[in-house]
Amino acid sequence: MDSWVDGQPGDVLSLKDRGLAYGDGLFETIAVRSGQPVLLDRHLTRLVDGCARLAIATDLELVRHELLSYAAAMGEGVLKLILTRGDGLRGYAPDPAAQGRRILQGNPPAAYPATHAEHGIRLFPCNTRLSTQPLLAGLKHLNRLEQVLARAEWQDSEHAEGLMLDQAGRVVEGVYSNIFLVRDGGLITPDLKRCGVAGVMRAEILFQAESLAIPTQIADISLEQLQWADEVFVCNSVYGVWPVRACAALSWPVGPLTRKLQTIARALLDA
Amino acid sequence: MDSWVDGQPGDVLSLKDRGLAYGDGLFETIAVRSGQPVLLDRHLTRLVDGCARLAIATDLELVRHELLSYAAAMGEGVLKLILTRGDGLRGYAPDPAAQGRRILQGNPPAAYPATHAEHGIRLFPCNTRLSTQPLLAGLKHLNRLEQVLARAEWQDSEHAEGLMLDQAGRVVEGVYSNIFLVRDGGLITPDLKRCGVAGVMRAEILFQAESLAIPTQIADISLEQLQWADEVFVCNSVYGVWPVRACAALSWPVGPLTRKLQTIARALLDA
Secondary structure, three states: OOOEEOOEEOOEEEOOEHHHHHOOEEEEEEEEEOOEEOOHHHHHHHHHHHHHHHOOEOOHHHHHHHHHHHHHHHOOEEEEEEEEOOEOOOOOOOOOOOEOEEEEEEEOOOOOOHHHHHHOEEEEEOOOOEOOOOOOOEOOEOOOHHHHHHHOOOOOOOOOEEEEEEOOOOEEEEOOOEEEEEEOOEEEEEOOOOOOEOOHHHHHHHHHHHHOOOOEEEEOOOHHHHHOOOEEEEEEOOOEEEEEEEEOOEEOOOOHHHHHHHHHHHHHHOO | OOOEEOOEEOOEEEOOEHHHHHOOEEEEEEEEEOOEEOOHHHHHHHHHHHHHHHOOEOOHHHHHHHHHHHHHHHOOEEEEEEEEOOEOOOOOOOOOOOEOEEEEEEEOOOOOOHHHHHHOEEEEEOOOOEOOOOOOOEOOEOOOHHHHHHHOOOOOOOEEEEEEEEOOOOEEEEOOOEEEEEEOOEEEEEOOOOOOEOOHHHHHHHHHHHHOOOOEEEEOOOHHHHHOOOEEEEEEOOOEEEEEEEEOOEEOOOOHHHHHHHHHHHHHHOO
16 A cells, blocks of 8 residues: 555655654554554554653644544554654754644555464573663654664574664663563563663553453563562553563473463554 | 755655664765865765775765866855665664765855954863764764753853863863864864864874974873963864863963964965
């Protein structure tokens, strides 16, 4: 399906766009099922938070309308929204009058091996560390060189994802996923106040866990805590939940709480 | 003058470009005088270093040839080269076979008030801190949200530049400049191993200082050291050297070593 730029079909972008010049923008990767964007409100909530923190002006109702129209035309697949600050002139100073530019791109459904969800995955232990930047932490912004470097660390198909630590060695996230630990029947997921992307599926799992009265904790997580976890899983808004079976010398079983949350995520994504 | 994309006139970019998706690329901002790119070899040296560290394939001689041709056609102004990893498919994994995409954009000469160079400038003390990322430190890559946030901190014309510190409070650079301190007849400029952009004019000034037997030091710099400097100046490859007269409550005179190096930079840029 053709991409849209500011609501019009098109496959090119102005060279003056600040998304290109500085990575000055945000994105959302949204699963589309039966013509509906999955977890749309959570995606829009994160987008609005990002626009506020980067001071990018955008018309939320217009974005919502375009996402719904585009998803309806797509049917099934993955919809990527890029929202940039629009064209720039010279230099870093943002034009306070600039309107965000909306780019919609459609892709076929992601084709991950079914075994990832069924039997779990192995994480590659990335050497690329995430830097601390509280002003950008949590946002899905366009400055993603750390993820590019981390993802380039392995080429084999044995590792479906990578594990990223921060500069102090704390466990933060996958390259394109968030991570949860299960311990004594409760969930722990890393605090993302210094770095990391606050994923939409992470938010949904925290919400579902609360509904199910599963104790949840958002905290700094050490490699030792990871080692002693009863279960480990990763998640994102496209594939749902994958059990993690191993990372380097560490290994975990696929456990019941992972399966329960995976079933919930699958129900959302198969709707 | 029209922009060029991979050697062809054009003003648009593929929406699949990884420069847009992830800021996956590098740039150089080059002064052009009498049809010649100024300090071209230094710009290319930094670009090659960036390509090696990001594993972006590029044909250096082709880049050099295009820069020379474009500059010759421009005559006077500022030439911006953006080199991205080219089109991507899905996900962060870089295609090892991808060829870098070359984008050339021409702008008229920068129109800074003459007083900046003559009487010196005031630096805005930015609250936005630079994050520590040794894998990217020194490179002029396309992930520049920290600079966008820092530059958005002031709108007045009283401040021509901003001062950026790292997370530990060390003095690192300006938003679009490098910084030098003069103390006891010698130069000190921040070590950029954790963060910051290793500017082409910074490299030239270090080289010129060595030729003149001026003692130079590349080191971590505290705010206390900044306070006790005899002179302070900032530099970049477009404007050359500006004396710094003040930053918040701190102030410095415009001194003889700043003037000497400013004259050298001006000779390069006025050639």
